[in-house]
Amino acid sequence: MKTDHTPATDQDAFAAVADAMDRAHALARRYVQTLPERRVAAQGTPAELAAALDEPLPEQASDPAGVVEEWFRRAEPGIVASAGPRFFGYVVGGATPAAVAGDWLATALDQCSGFYPAAPAAAETELVVVRWLLDLFGLPASWSGTLTGGATMSNLTGLAAARQWVGARLGFDPAADGLGGRPPIPVITNTMTHSSARKALSTLGLGRTSLHEARTIDGRVSLADLEQKLAAIDGPAIIMATAGEVNSGHSDDINAVADLRDRHPGGAWLHVDGAFGLFAGISPALRHHVAGVERADSIASDLHKWLNVPYGAGVAFVRDAAIHKSAFAIPAPYIANSEGWNSDDYGPEMSRRFRALAAWCALKALGRAGYREMVERCVANAQQFAEWIEPQPDLELLTAPELNIVCFRFTQGGDDLDAFNRQAVTAIQRDGRAFVSGTTWGGKAAIRAAFDHWATTSEDVQILCDVVRSGR
Ligand SMILES: Cc1ncc(COP(=O)(O)O)c(C=O)c1O
Numbered sequence: 001m002k003t004d005h006t007p008a009t010d011q012d013a014f015a016a017v018a019d020a021m022d023r024a025h026a027l028a029r030r031y032v033q034t035l036p037e038r039r040v041a042a043q044g045t046p047a048e049l050a051a052a053l054d055e056p057l058p059e060q061a062s063d064p065a066g067v068v069e070e071w072f073r074r075a076e077p078g079i080v081a082s083a084g085p086r087f088f089g090y091v092v093g094g095a096t097p098a099a100v101a102g103d104w105l106a107t108a109l110d111q112c113s114g115f116y117p118a119a120p121a122a123a124e125t126e127l128v129v130v131r132w133l134l135d136l137f138g139l140p141a142s143w144s145g146t147l148t149g150g151a152t153m154s155n156l157t158g159l160a161a162a163r164q165w166v167g168a169r170l171g172f173d174p175a176a177d178g179l180g181g182r183p184p185i186p187v188i189t190n191t192m193t194h195s196s197a198r199k200a201l202s203t204l205g206l207g208r209t210s211l212h213e214a215r216t217i218d219g220r221v222s223l224a225d226l227e228q229k230l231a232a233i234d235g236p237a238i239i240m241a242t243a244g245e246v247n248s249g250h251s252d253d254i255n256a257v258a259d260l261r262d263r264h265p266g267g268a269w270l271h272v273d274g275a276f277g278l279f280a281g282i283s284p285a286l287r288h289h290v291a292g293v294e295r296a297d298s299i300a301s302d303l304h305k306w307l308n309v310p311y312g313a314g315v316a317f318v319r320d321a322a323i324h325k326s327a328f329a330i331p332a333p334y335i336a337n338s339e340g341w342n343s344d345d346y347g348p349e350m351s352r353r354f355r356a357l358a359a360w361c362a363l364k365a366l367g368r369a370g371y372r373e374m375v376e377r378c379v380a381n382a383q384q385f386a387e388w389i390e391p392q393p394d395l396e397l398l399t400a401p402e403l404n405i406v407c408f409r410f411t412q413g414g415d416d417l418d419a420f421n422r423q424a425v426t427a428i429q430r431d432g433r434a435f436v437s438g439t440t441w442g443g444k445a446a447i448r449a450a451f452d453h454w455a456t457t458s459e460d461v462q463i464l465c466d467v468v469r470s471g472r
Pocket of ligand 1: 090091149150151152153194196197242244245246273274275276302314
């Protein structure tokens, strides 16, 4: 049906794309240019924000450019400037100039990445990005890798390969045959293993409540407990280690964990969740935090955190490409027989967006030296904040910050300090100048700040200090 907004000719149709992009571009330009001054907290209650957008499904067509503008106007109070330099909650990176531009271009190009014939430039770009990342992190060039939607999917990818490896040792193919009727595959984690890795285990049918959990001391796995847990397992096992625990930034002693893996008579697969901690490997001054990571069998990391590319990007590395492929490759006549590398064979998705372009542009624009400088600056920012906390009479550091996370708490504020600290998180967020998030550490309510934004300055850290001071 022809409507007022249905273009008459192909040329009109694509002119409409360009017009809508121009309008989006104008909005986005204004947005990114004002990021440093924007509030880092939403304005309005969930009910108000929902009401601002809610309406019945439109029956009639509208002007595409106008639609974009209308959405922005109605949704703006709910847009958090998490891409700005003072969002210290969770572990949220920004997006470098080249990364934003690359991601925009990827949207316009709309490549169906997944199958080589549909998107050969995307596939070749992804292979280069994987190779560059292996090099950046000091991992062997021979490893297999694929870009994912984030560290959760990267954990799933690495653990799917681990499941294949254990299955092969026990004489079956989990991807083909499933796990029904088989004895449980033993997985050893530490008690602070990230929830995303647990989610991946449950998705893979490995379960998240039947884990063998080794104790954690100050954010690191207890090697003695890990050894004991491993000794109680008869056959092959999966060990999960962490490079960068989310509350403390602390990393397991990966070399020591790999030694235990090597000594286990039944054999074991070592998966490392290095969502942000892997980035320590970029800096000679910080590399010791992840020493031995190249001895892992699979590694998960994020690109939308410390690589500072837009959301929806992570990477999974697997030492053995054949095992990696055996977890995901599946015959489908309509996409069979293609030449070239199909990412579809190496991850849980089939069709996917061209996420490699943002990463390619980001890596090309900053280079190894730029990323090294950025990672070191983020760690210096964390150090500056920790040094400010230390002498404050009513604040304490809950653990020594080693990388880019600072975990702290108010020590004065009435009888119920946990409630006081939780309220302080809300008060700091509401201030709108800097965002921190809450957690628990050692059973106590705590506050954490993560530093992984490419443009955060020492002045931004000072503003965070001021906001924390006024947060009580
Ligand atoms: C150690 C660790 N693993 C995994 C994740 C999950 O990453 P994503 O939310 O990007 O999937 C996070 C997120 O903070 C993390 O810190």
